[in-house]
Amino acid sequence: MEDEILAIFDEHYNCIGSSPRKEVHKSGYWHETFHCWLVGREKQKNYLYFQLRSKTKKDFPDLLDITAAGHLLHNENISDGIREIKEELGISVCFDDLHGLGVFPYSIRHEDIIDREYANVFLYEHCFTHKDFLLQGEEVSGLYKIELESFAELISGCKTEILAEEFVSASADRVPSNIKSASLKHFVPHDPAYYEMVIGEVRKKWLQD
Numbered sequence: 590m591e592d593e594i595l596a597i598f599d600e601h602y603n604c605i606g607s608s609p610r611k612e613v614h615k616s617g618y619w620h621e622t623f624h625c626w627l628v629g630r631e632k633q634k635n636y637l638y639f640q641l642r643s644k645t646k647k648d649f650p651d652l653l654d655i656t657a658a659g660h661l662l663h664n665e666n667i668s669d670g671i672r673e674i675k676e677e678l679g680i681s682v683c684f685d686d687l688h689g690l691g692v693f694p695y696s697i698r699h700e701d702i703i704d705r706e707y708a709n710v711f712l713y714e715h716c717f718t719h720k721d722f723l724l725q726g727e728e729v730s731g732l733y734k735i736e737l738e739s740f741a742e743l744i745s746g747c748k749t750e751i752l753a754e755e756f757v758s759a760s761a762d763r764v765p766s767n768i769k770s771a772s773l774k775h776f777v778p779h780d781p782a783y784y785e786m787v788i789g790e791v792r793k794k795w796l797q798d
Contacts, residue, residue: 592609592610593609593610593662594607594608594609594610594662594663594664595607595608595609595613595618595621595661595662595663596620596662596663597613597619597620598618598620598621598707599619600619602619602692602694602707607663610660614702614703614704615701615703617696617703617704617705619694619705619706619707620660620661620705620707621660621667621706621707621708621709622658622659622660622661622670622707622708623659623661623667623669623670623671623673623708623709624655624658624708624709624710624711625655625656625657625658625670625671625673625687625710625711625713626638626655626656626710626712626713626787626791627656627657627713627714627715628712628713628714628715628791628794629714629715629716630714634736634738635736635737635738635792635795636734636735636736636737637734637735637737637787637788637791638656638732638733638734638735638756639653639655639656639732639733639734639735639753639776640653640654640655640657640677640678640729640731640732640733641653641654641729641730641731641732641733642654642728642730642777643726643727643728643729643730643759645727646728648699648702649777651730652776653733653735653753653771653775653776653777655777656678656732657673657674657677658708659672659673659677661709667709671683671684671687674713676725676728677725677728677729678722678723678724678725678729678732679723679724680715680721680722680723682713686713687712687713688711688712688794689709689710689711690710690712690786690787690790691709692707692708692709692710693707693708693710693783693786694706694707694708695708695779695782696780697778697780708783710786710787712790712794714794719757719758722757724757724758724759725759726759729759730758730759731756731757731758731767732755732756733755733756733769734753734754734756735751735752735753735754736751736752737788737791737792739752740784740788741785741788743771743772744773744781744784744785749773750770750771750772751770751772752768752770752771753768753769753770754767754768755767755768755769
């Protein structure tokens with residue numbers, strides 16, 4: 590994985606070449622990623638779905654993160670990013686059914702990594718049951734749903750803890766069984782502005798529908 594070749598960009602989103610993933614993160618080159626948020630609506634409430642990263646992950650283990658996300662390789666188009674959904678969650682979706690939110694540039698510094706991303710962000714309104722998912726256990730240990738407005742209050746600081754309900758488990762029977770109390774420390778520390786953008790777009794989506 591560290592030897593994957595990624596396209597690299599300048600601060601104006603101009604491609605300036607390519608480099609191995611390890612070097613990209615070491616040197617802090619801008620690169621492209623694919624983010625897809627599964628969203629749902631139940632009893633007039635909107636939900637975001639978060640993957641729980643495996644405890645064996647090198648970066649941010651056992652934290653709640655974007656439903657499905659990954660790096661785009663140097664020879665891939667944005668639409669190729671849907672492979673991440675299939676690989677991580679085990680469900681097949683059509684790129685044309687995704688709702689694009691645009692490109693969000695942001696960066697995270699973590700230990701010896703400088704992660705500067707041009708994130709191509711999408712929403713997908715799902716209608717699956719937990720039996721439809723087959724999580725990639727070495728990457729994802731569970732899928733949790735969180736009520737959108739509760740998450741918004743957590744990000745804004747109005748709440749310090751919210752409930753996260755397991756929707757599917759990576760265990761053999763995939764039966765959800767856990768409800769956890771989640772604070773900010775339980776989430777990958779993406780830029781709050783990124784989370785706020787996603788929250789705003791989900792709200793807008795259901796106002797328009």
